[in-house]
Structures are given as C-alpha cells and as structure tokens.
Amino acid sequence: MTPHISAAKGDFAKTVLMPGDPLRSKYIAEHYLEASHLINDVRGVQGYSGYYKCIPVSVMASGMGIPSISIYAHELYTEYDVENIIRVGSAGALRRDMKLGSVVAGMGACTDSNVASSLELGASFAPIADYQLLSTAVEQAKAMNVDMMVGNLYSSDLFYDPAGRAARMAKLGVLAVEMEAAGLYIEAARCRKRALAICSISDNTVTGEALDSDARVNTFNEMMIIALDTAVAMARNSN
Numbered sequence: 001m002t003p004h005i006s007a008a009k010g011d012f013a014k015t016v017l018m019p020g021d022p023l024r025s026k027y028i029a030e031h032y033l034e035a036s037h038l039i040n041d042v043r044g045v046q047g048y049s050g051y052y053k054c055i056p057v058s059v060m061a062s063g064m065g066i067p068s069i070s071i072y073a074h075e076l077y078t079e080y081d082v083e084n085i086i087r088v089g090s091a092g093a094l095r096r097d098m099k100l101g102s103v104v105a106g107m108g109a110c111t112d113s114n115v116a117s118s119l120e121l122g123a124s125f126a127p128i129a130d131y132q133l134l135s136t137a138v139e140q141a142k143a144m145n146v147d148m149m150v151g152n153l154y155s156s157d158l159f160y161d162p163a164g165r166a167a168r169m170a171k172l173g174v175l176a177v178e179m180e181a182a183g184l185y186i187e188a189a190r191c192r193k194r195a196l197a198i199c200s201i202s203d204n205t206v207t208g209e210a211l212d213s214d215a216r217v218n219t220f221n222e223m224m225i226i227a228l229d230t231a232v233a234m235a236r237n238s239n
Contacts, residue, residue: 066183127185
C-alpha cells in the first residue's frame with residue numbers, strides 16, 4: 001500500500017496499461033480482461049487486474065498531467081515490482097493528414113515541463129520510450145494491419161496553449177500533443193524500468209475536428225489491443 005494506491009503487494013501484473021481517464025481503465029477491464037477485479041480506487045483512480053490471452057495484465061488510470069502520472073508510475077515501479085507501463089491515452093494531432101482515431105506511438109517526448117530539472121543533471125534530458133516495448137508494439141500493429149505512426153510527441157503542461165507552442169513543435173516534425181508521456185519516460189529512466197506511450201488521435205489541432213467525451217472512452221480499440229498484445233508478447237518473451 002502507498003499513499004495513492006491501496007492494492008496489496010502482488011496485485012499488479014508486470015505490465016500495466018495506463019490511460020489517463022479512470023472510466024477508460026474500467027472500460028478496458030470490462031471489455032478486454034478476463035476475471036478482472038478492482039484492486040485500487042483511491043481518489044477514484046481505478047485499477048484492475050485480470051487476464052488477456054491467459055497472461056496477467058493490469059490497468060490503472062494516471063489522471064491528467066505529468067505530476068499525476070509521475071506519482072503513479074513511481075509507486076508502481078518501486079513498490080509493486082511493475083516492469084512495463086504502457087500509456088494508452090488520447091492526443092491531439094499536429095498534422096492535417098492524421099485522422100481521428102488513428103494510432104501514434106511516442107518514440108520520444110518533448111516537453112515544456114520542468115520535471116527533468118529535479119534530476120539536477122546540469123543538462124537537458126531527452127525522454128524516450130523503451131526500445132523493446134516500442135519495437136514489440138510496432139510488430140503487433142503490423143500484425144493487425146494498423147498503420148501506427150511512430151515519432152515524437154509533445155507533452156504539454158497546459159491543455160490550453162496560449163503561447164502556441166504546439167504549432168511550433170509541429171514545424172519540427174512532432175506528431176501530436178498530449179500531457180503525460182515525457183513524465184512517464186523520465187520516471188521509467190529513474191527507476192530503470194520500461195515505458196511506452198501509445199495514443200489515439202482524439203482531435204486535430206489543424207482541422208479543428210474532435211471526438212466527444214463518450215467516444216474517447218468507448219473507442220480507441222485498436223490502440224488498446226496493440227497495447228494488450230504488446231503486454232502478452234513481453235510476458236511470453238521473458239519466459
């Protein structure tokens with residue numbers, strides 16, 4: 001038990017899928033996991049464990065923003081022996097040709113957050129995904145015939161962007177904007193664990209198109225299956 005997680009030692013699988021929204025955590029548990037059961041509900045941040053293709057898998061929400069995901073990732077990595085965290089979230093496309101519902105994986109994550117400054121490195125730190133998780137997810141997407149884009153994400157501290165930073169990031173080839181990946185990658189690096197962010201496009205900042213809140217909870221199925229199949233492949237390759 002930690003200040004933010006009420007689960008017992010051993011309740012979490014080695015791989016945890018981490019959406020931002022607690023309702024999406026519940027959706028994944030109810031629609032994809034067998035024998036799923038609630039293991040955490042502190043502050044309404046729901047966590048479940050169950051089985052997918054006979055492999056133990058857990059899912060727990062992170063809440064919004066880098067500070068929130070950093071807390072949960074740190075506690076999962078250090079107190080519950082979790083090895084892999086796969087963020088399954090939403091993102092805003094920074095390219096006109098990215099369709100709503102399409103899937104993107106973050107090879108890296110730029111950020112305007114000062115979270116890395118707490119490491120006191122005296123230099124900039126480049127948050128990146130774990131290669132084994134990323135390459136495994138790419139293979140799972142290919143097997144599903146899903147054209148998953150792979151590239152840089154922008155993890156913003158602000159949902160509303162008065163300075164227009166996301167647009168300037170787009171000029172450097174950054175694919176999408178979200179709010180958590182960089183924090184997760186930094187925490188994984190600190191704890192010497194693995195992390196990957198896979199996001200579904202919920203809105204397009206160029207065209208103005210957007211999904212409603214219900215669609216964000218109840219769709220994004222390709223992203224979820226890629227993440228679940230990645231968890232299965234990681235478990236089988238470790239045996």
